[in-house]
Amino acid sequence: MDGSTIIFYLLAGMTLGCGFLSVLTRQIFRAAIYLLFALIGIAGLYFWMNYEFIAAVQIVVYVGGIVVLIIFSIFLTQQAGDTLASPKLGRALFSGLAVFCAFAFTMLQIWQDGFVKAGTAGEPLTVRKIGEKMLSTEEGGYALPFEVISMLLLAAMVGCIVIALRQKPETEEIK
Numbered sequence: 001m002d003g004s005t006i007i008f009y010l011l012a013g014m015t016l017g018c019g020f021l022s023v024l025t026r027q028i029f030r031a032a033i034y035l036l037f038a039l040i041g042i043a044g045l046y047f048w049m050n051y052e053f054i055a056a057v058q059i060v061v062y063v064g065g066i067v068v069l070i071i072f073s074i075f076l077t078q079q080a081g082d083t084l085a086s087p088k089l090g091r092a093l094f095s096g097l098a099v100f101c102a103f104a105f106t107m108l109q110i111w112q113d114g115f116v117k118a119g120t121a122g123e124p125l126t127v128r129k130i131g132e133k134m135l136s137t138e139e140g141g142y143a144l145p146f147e148v149i150s151m152l153l154l155a156a157m158v159g160c161i162v163i164a165l166r167q168k169p170e171t172e173e174i175k
Helices: 004-024 028-048 051-075 089-113 126-136 142-165
Strands: none
Touching: 004 028, 004 051, 051 126, 051 142
């Protein structure tokens, strides 16, 4: 086993471990921190595959934007130390079944694909080509998903503002 393989397994283990901890922990702030490290692990995998631009976008958009937005909304709603309620048994079983079915479907697709090795290397990937493909409205372009993600981020920001502006009910003073 060479160094590159060891680095891959370390990054993959960190990503999967932090992802599981993010889902399984009952402390909301810890879940956000575990999510942060899982997304950093994904960015590390992108760096490992020599996709520096995508890794930088992963760090800027998800780590720098989404996770920070989640952490700010946790602090603004003053729920940083709260413990989340345990899920109901039926909901946990349904979630486990959904995860198992998704995993089985993914493994079936991988098994049926065959993965023929490419004979030649593709043309080099540049930021210009990524931008043209991302904003292209032709078939195979990603303009629609790009706009949908923009709307999702806008909705998340508006939701955080609404949560932050919500007033806590005043307690009655004892006279």
